Amino acid sequence: MEYKWIISFLFLIVVQCVLSAELHGLRSERASKKKGKDCNPWVFEECKAKKGNCGEGKKLGRRTGADCGKTEKVFPCTVPCDGESPSSNQGKNKRGGDKICKYTRGDWSNCDATTNQKSRTLTLRKGDPNSCEKEKVITKSCKRACQYEKGEWSPCDASTKTKQRTLTLKDGSDASCPATKPQTRECKGGENKDCKYSYGDWSACNPSSNMRSKTGKLEKGDSSVCEPTKVVTKNCSIKGGKDRCFFGQWGEYSDCQNGVRKKQRELKFGGADCQKRAVKTKPC
Structure with missing residues (x-):
């Protein structure tokens, strides 16, 4: 019985060795196929220039083999010009591009x-x-790195309604930049703070434009710079702005009638709702 057990054990070892060898051979065969060992070397046709008779061009390569992936491929090449040796192409990079x-x-x-x-x-x-x-x-x-120092604005010129200042080139800027640059801009309302005006009363409302105005006379400031008179305008409206109504002055109260007295004012501009505010009453 002991001999039979030993024989069986040895038989199993032999079978395992045979299977391992076959498996190893199969793996080696697959690996060789992947590496392309079954493919023959590339065989190239004559190089053909892209333009003219020499210079950069292309050549067709072919290879044979049962397990090759690609059997045809185009490669970059160079056709030597007259007086140029083929070794001069060694300056090309690996991909066949321009010379390095x-x-x-x-x-x-x-x-x-x-x-x-x-x-x-x-x-x-x-x-x-x-x-x-x-x-x-x-x-x-x-x-150009043109960095400038900004000067002070001049007073507003009343004739042109503009003011000026000068920009001066900072140290370290590009030498090609202009040394100075003038700058001009329009004066905005109220910018010239040195000009003070004394204003009269608002005018009556203009029904066509719904605007009224008042005029100011120069009270303080340089007359060569400040305007002698200044006119400002605004929309005609009552406080609160719900309805735009503009009235004349109130008249005198009337005599007592039916226990009340009335006074009226003329409506200069406004709609029907403004009429209600054109009359006042009080008991006698």
């Missing part, structure tokens, strides 16, 4: 005031001097 020309950048020049442009020079640092430019000059527009 790397430059050291110089400092930007001062801004040219006439063109508003500045420039700097690039000097070849890495690349084939036969195919790369030894020096390149690039230009761009200037972003």
